Amino acid sequence: MNTLGYFITFEGVEGSGKSTQIRYLSNSLISRNLSTTLTREPGGCPIADKIRAILLDADNSAMSAMAELMLYAAARAQHVNEVIAPALSDGGIVLCDRFCDATVAYQSYGRGLDRSIIDTLNSHACSGISPDLTVLIDCDPRVGLERARRRIELSSGPREERFELEAIAFHQRVRSGYNQLAIDEPQRFVIVDGAGTVEGIALEISAAVLARIPEGLRAIS
Numbered sequence: 001m002n003t004l005g006y007f008i009t010f011e012g013v014e015g016s017g018k019s020t021q022i023r024y025l026s027n028s029l030i031s032r033n034l035s036t037t038l039t040r041e042p043g044g045c046p047i048a049d050k051i052r053a054i055l056l057d058a059d060n061s062a063m064s065a066m067a068e069l070m071l072y073a074a075a076r077a078q079h080v081n082e083v084i085a086p087a088l089s090d091g092g093i094v095l096c097d098r099f100c101d102a103t104v105a106y107q108s109y110g111r112g113l114d115r116s117i118i119d120t121l122n123s124h125a126c127s128g129i130s131p132d133l134t135v136l137i138d139c140d141p142r143v144g145l146e147r148a149r150r151r152i153e154l155s156s157g158p159r160e161e162r163f164e165l166e167a168i169a170f171h172q173r174v175r176s177g178y179n180q181l182a183i184d185e186p187q188r189f190v191i192v193d194g195a196g197t198v199e200g201i202a203l204e205i206s207a208a209v210l211a212r213i214p215e216g217l218r219a220i221s
């Protein structure tokens with residue numbers, strides 16, 4: 001448990017709308033004067049951002065599944081230590097675009113790595129921190145990948161598309177993995193349908209989050 005703050009993670013397949021929706025939620029919480037840190041994985045701090053670049057670079061198609069898993073764990077250990085844990089200790093809300101569930105969905109359900117290795121690495125990387133609430137945006141990967149492809153074509157930044165280039169069957173396994181995680185921990189997960197409109201989904205998420213966050217979280221000073 002996180003002693004003071006409140007930790008919310010966003011999960012879902014590529015293009016499900018995580019980055020779009022987490023920005024909406026962040027603005028909604030800030031407009032309620034709640035101290036809010038918006039971050040993402042892999043990355044979220046300079047050292048982990050360097051690992052992100054390796055993980056998402058489509059040129060790294062030769063990366064082994066185990067090397068990939070360990071890079072995620074290394075990036076997470078740094079990010080938790082440098083960003084997430086301090087913000088939670090300070091009594092704030094932390095919103096993180098992907099977290100441990102992504103590693104289970106992609107590396108275990110997607111790649112077939114042993115779940116017990118993933119759970120062990122996640123637990124070491126998180127040093128006792130776990131999400132209080134996880135918003136799972138459930139979305140057909142064909143819809144999500146089409147959106148993600150369009151976003152990548154329009155962006156001028158690095159082509160972070162190593163996962164977008166995986167076969168559709170891989171993304172279907174990731175989607176079912178996420179749904180299984182939500183079945184396993186129904187208290188922690190809120191599932192929203194990613195096929196709705198951006199505004200409709202944003203309202204649904206903000207209502208679910210506001211109904212759950214505790215009193216007494218840190219205000220913006």
Ligand SMILES: Nc1ncnc2c1ncn2[C@@H]1O[C@H](COP(=O)(O)OP(=O)(O)O)[C@@H](O)[C@H]1O
Nearest residue numbers: 014015016017018019020147148151196197198
């Ligand atoms: N509900 C939605 N309907 C239609 N397009 C969407 C929706 N949510 C997001 N998008 C668009 O799809 C693309 C991918 O969304 P994004 O939030 O980046 O997804 P993710 O972070 O889950 O990969 C973006 O261009 C975004 O504007």
Ligand SMILES: [Mg+2]
Nearest residue numbers: 018019020097
């Ligand atoms: Mg995103």
